Amino acid sequence: MSLVAEVRVQRGVLHVELDVRVADGEVLAVLGPNGAGKSTLLRVLAGLLPPDGGRVTVDGEPWDDVDAGVHLPAHRRRLGMVFQDHLLFPHLSITDNVAFGLRTRGAGRREARAAAAHWLERVELADLGARRPGQLSGGQAQRVALARALAGEPPVLLLDEPLSALDARTRLTVRAELRRHLGEFGGSTVLVTHDPVDAMALADRVVVVEEGRVVQAGPPGEVARRPRTDYVARLVGLALLPGTGEGATVRLDGGGRVAVAEETAGTVFVAVRPESVALWPQRPEGSPRNVWPVRLASATPHGATVRCELAGEVPLLADVTAAAFAEMGLAPGAQLWATVKASEVAVYER
Amino acid sequence: MRKPFRSLAAALAVALLAGCGSDGDGGGAAEGTDGGDGLTGTLTVFAAASLTDVFTELGEQLEADNPDLDVQFNFAGSSALATQITQGAPADVFASANPGQMTVVTDADLADGEPEVFTSNVLEIAVPEGNPADVTGLADFAREELTLAVCAPEVPCGAATEDVFAAAGVTAVPDTLEEDVRAALTKVELGEVDAALVYATDVAAAGGSVEGIAFPEAEDAVNEYPVCVLAEAPNPDAAHAFVELVSSPEGQAALADAGFRTP
Amino acid sequence: MRSRRERSVPAPLLVPAVLAVAFLVLPLVGLLVRTPWSELWPQLTSPGVGEALRLSLVSATLATAVSLVLGVPLAWVLARSRIRGRGVLRALVTVPLVLPPVVGGVALFLVLGRQGIVGRWLDEAFDITIPFTTTAVVIAETFVAMPFLVISVEGALRAADARYEEAAATLGADRWTTFRRVTLPLVAPGIAAGAVLCWARALGEFGATITFAGNFPGTTQTMPLAVYLALQQDPESAIVLSLVLLAVSLATLLLLRGRWLGRAGAAP
Numbered sequence: 030m031s032l033v034a035e036v037r038v039q040r041g042v043l044h045v046e047l048d049v050r051v052a053d054g055e056v057l058a059v060l061g062p063n064g065a066g067k068s069t070l071l072r073v074l075a076g077l078l079p080p081d082g083g084r085v086t087v088d089g090e091p092w093d094d095v096d097a098g099v100h101l102p103a104h105r106r107r108l109g110m111v112f113q114d115h116l117l118f119p120h121l122s123i124t125d126n127v128a129f130g131l132r133t134r135g136a137g138r139r140e141a142r143a144a145a146a147h148w149l150e151r152v153e154l155a156d157l158g159a160r161r162p163g164q165l166s167g168g169q170a171q172r173v174a175l176a177r178a179l180a181g182e183p184p185v186l187l188l189d190e191p192l193s194a195l196d197a198r199t200r201l202t203v204r205a206e207l208r209r210h211l212g213e214f215g216g217s218t219v220l221v222t223h224d225p226v227d228a229m230a231l232a233d234r235v236v237v238v239e240e241g242r243v244v245q246a247g248p249p250g251e252v253a254r255r256p257r258t259d260y261v262a263r264l265v266g267l268a269l270l271p272g273t274g275e276g277a278t279v280r281l282d283g284g285g286r287v288a289v290a291e292e293t294a295g296t297v298f299v300a301v302r303p304e305s306v307a308l309w310p311q312r313p314e315g316s317p318r319n320v321w322p323v324r325l326a327s328a329t330p331h332g333a334t335v336r337c338e339l340a341g342e343v344p345l346l347a348d349v350t351a352a353a354f355a356e357m358g359l360a361p362g363a364q365l366w367a368t369v370k371a372s373e374v375a376v377y378e379r
Numbered sequence: 380m381r382k383p384f385r386s387l388a389a390a391l392a393v394a395l396l397a398g399c400g401s402d403g404d405g406g407g408a409a410e411g412t413d414g415g416d417g418l419t420g421t422l423t424v425f426a427a428a429s430l431t432d433v434f435t436e437l438g439e440q441l442e443a444d445n446p447d448l449d450v451q452f453n454f455a456g457s458s459a460l461a462t463q464i465t466q467g468a469p470a471d472v473f474a475s476a477n478p479g480q481m482t483v484v485t486d487a488d489l490a491d492g493e494p495e496v497f498t499s500n501v502l503e504i505a506v507p508e509g510n511p512a513d514v515t516g517l518a519d520f521a522r523e524e525l526t527l528a529v530c531a532p533e534v535p536c537g538a539a540t541e542d543v544f545a546a547a548g549v550t551a552v553p554d555t556l557e558e559d560v561r562a563a564l565t566k567v568e569l570g571e572v573d574a575a576l577v578y579a580t581d582v583a584a585a586g587g588s589v590e591g592i593a594f595p596e597a598e599d600a601v602n603e604y605p606v607c608v609l610a611e612a613p614n615p616d617a618a619h620a621f622v623e624l625v626s627s628p629e630g631q632a633a634l635a636d637a638g639f640r641t642p
Numbered sequence: 643m644r645s646r647r648e649r650s651v652p653a654p655l656l657v658p659a660v661l662a663v664a665f666l667v668l669p670l671v672g673l674l675v676r677t678p679w680s681e682l683w684p685q686l687t688s689p690g691v692g693e694a695l696r697l698s699l700v701s702a703t704l705a706t707a708v709s710l711v712l713g714v715p716l717a718w719v720l721a722r723s724r725i726r727g728r729g730v731l732r733a734l735v736t737v738p739l740v741l742p743p744v745v746g747g748v749a750l751f752l753v754l755g756r757q758g759i760v761g762r763w764l765d766e767a768f769d770i771t772i773p774f775t776t777t778a779v780v781i782a783e784t785f786v787a788m789p790f791l792v793i794s795v796e797g798a799l800r801a802a803d804a805r806y807e808e809a810a811a812t813l814g815a816d817r818w819t820t821f822r823r824v825t826l827p828l829v830a831p832g833i834a835a836g837a838v839l840c841w842a843r844a845l846g847e848f849g850a851t852i853t854f855a856g857n858f859p860g861t862t863q864t865m866p867l868a869v870y871l872a873l874q875q876d877p878e879s880a881i882v883l884s885l886v887l888l889a890v891s892l893a894t895l896l897l898l899r900g901r902w903l904g905r906a907g908a909a910p
Contacts, residue, residue, distance in 0.1 A: 110809070116806055119828070
């Protein structure tokens with residue numbers, strides 16, 4: 030275990046009580062809505078905010094130990110941090126920005142610049158070293174910020190919403206690049222994000238944080254397949270319905286029945302991915318086992334698809350293509366039929 | 380409100396009795412103040428700053444004698460006052476601390492008649508309480524080791540200062556040329572200078588914290604204070620009454636109390 | 643692309659702005675109109691004026707330097723530190739702004755005069771007397787002008803994004819290194835503006851200077867003192883002297899704006 034932290038902070042009404050462990054080479058995503066305490070956790074790890082309780086240990090070295098009165102100030106912690114809006118020093122060239130941490134930690138000017146040039150090469154910005162941050166695009170700036178954080182080869186890397194300030198297209202490319210660098214990074218990484226896609230794509234493990242507490246932890250796929258709360262489900266796009274298993278069907282707590290592929294018993298969750306839900310203007314022909322009358326409560330476009338919130342006996346989310354949405358002439362309030370194949374419904378024990 | 384007739388009569392009496400250029404300054408003045416009740420309106424007096432205490436007292440007296448009269452003062456440096464008057468300030472009386480600034484006003488044809496010298500002032504050596512540097516006379520102003528203040532040559536007291544040093548044959552080595560007497564006196568009061576040349580009236584006004592040393596050469600630079608009613612005076616009756624009061628035995632006694640001399 | 647509409651000034655702003663310009667500039671026009679231009683050159687070349695001008699520029703520059711060395715750290719303490727009683731401290735350091743300068747001069751006497759709390763000790767222990775020296779001029783000007791610098795720099799520090807300082811901390815910079823290498827460059831335009839304000843105030847300083855430093859040509863007579871005294875005797879030459887002071891200070895500020903402020907202002 031490389032990074033072990035038990036963080037207790039009281040910030041106004043929010044009580045943060047988060048325990049995280051990150052192994053060497055592991056990427057932990059801390060996923061949660063704004064105000065959940067994610068950034069507070071990161072600031073404590075960085076030494077920017079002394080915790081009210083708990084401890085932070087890196088490679089066995091105590092960085093914080095409230096009971097023992099230990100608090101290592103930020104500048105003495107060997108870590109790299111990437112901020113949402115890059116925070117490159119506007120008065121320094123790109124090279125000097127990347128060399129900054131090396132200089133403060135005692136490297137000579139030439140040595141630091143050479144190392145900075147090497148890191149700029151690794152983020153494929155070698156020829157921009159003489160520029161100022163104001164002359165870079167958002168994606169370039171965030172790559173420089175990553176190079177600056179990694180240049181000191183710290184044992185801990187903290188990423189605070191590193192992609193959320195970027196536009197959608199840039200986010201894809203920077204995310205892919207970030208993934209590559211994180212794969213090469215030997216230390217412990219904590220990635221704070223409110224975007225589940227970041228967590229899914231970049232992290233080895235996810236902790237979902239709500240109101241200062243961990244509500245679920247595990248590998249990203251596991252969390253997506255088996256969200257433990259409605260919030261986690263919606264976060265990862267699943268409709269999460271509690272019910273009771275009765276063989277090949279589940280009787281939902283909210284009313285209605287769902288046919289499932291595998292037999293279950295006892296209290297379960299039924300998870301339906303939005304892309305598994307098909308919508309029909311009339312009751313479809315044939316005999317699908319899961320068919321429910323629903324009302325379109327709201328519709329939100331997401332790129333080429335429209336996320337439809339469906340109200341009815343069985344509340345669901347459905348993703349339909351924008352073209353289909355238009356073709357069906359859908360509008361909120363429309364009465365529809367929703368079908369889901371039993372094989373597409375996931376069931377797991379509560 | 381008084382009857383217009385009485386007011387007019389009083390004004391006539393004052394006009395006859397007072398006025399710039401009338402020879403003599405005793406005699407009728409006392410009658411002028413006695414018969415002064417009935418003055419109305421506002422009287423605005425522009426007076427040299429050194430006259431602040433005496434004139435305020437005399438102004439209150441005139442107000443007491445004339446309940447409908449409001450006396451307003453503008454105390455400042457004589458040159459500033461002369462500038463304000465030539466720029467059209469609505470004043471009734473101008474009392475200057477030196478004839479030169481009065482000339483500025485008379486040259487602009489702004490005086491009603493000839494100005495009259497009503498008092499004078501002489502320089503004295505002011506030393507801090509206890510006279511720590513043992514200053515005895517004007518010759519001490521040539522002592523390099525002392526911290527000394529005199530008025531700048533550009534201001535009236537500075538001109539007088541140059542005159543007395545010339546008369547005494549002293550080559551003074553001041554450390555600072557002050558912009559006015561008050562500033563020089565402050566430095567004596569604070570004990571920051573060993574001696575300063577200021578006016579006798581300033582020493583008198585400073586009270587116990589400053590000691591005055593008179594010296595014979597002061598007679599070579601007696602500073603005369605002229606006063607006049609202004610030609611554009613909004614309230615000429617009251618203006619004449621005030622000038623009369625200043626020259627009256629009462630006025631002269633008040634001036635003497637403040638360290639001024641009779642002319 | 644910027645439309646004409648965006649460039650135009652709305653009337654509710656334009657009218658007061660024009661009035662403000664008139665209010666500020668017309669007195670200057672008055673000076674220019676009344677200037678006896680034929681006297682300009684003789685006055686400029688007269689030794690007394692040159693001396694007073696040199697003394698003014700040197701002492702105002704020294705006062706600004708002292709204000710920078712002491713005032714920028716003070717501004718940092720006011721803007722960034724968490725010490726108790728910062729509000730009181732801020733109010734105290736702005737006292738010279740509201741204090742009549744002459745009173746400020748007397749107050750300096752009470753501390754640094756030869757009878758003053760510190761001055762008495764300096765006098766006895768080191769035989770140093772400050773009043774009536776050029777040092778006293780610089781001290782008086784610093785006393786009056788430094789608050790302008792402190793207020794501007796504190797404002798700039800408050801406006802600056804403190805997260806850059808956090809970023810520097812995560813890169814291993816202690817607070818002093820952060821101050822030198824990040825904070826100071828970030829607020830450089832604010833410091834420059836504060837220094838200009840401070841310098842201008844010091845250059846025009848009159849009351850505290852004439853009280854605490856006195857007035858003696860060559861050692862303590864700065865241009866404002868010379869102007870004031872000239873006004874007592876010869877208002878025309880006072881106007882000329884004022885114009886000289888004005889011209890030199892404007893030229894200096896324009897030069898600085900081009901070189902120093904211009905560059906600092908260009909940084910984002």
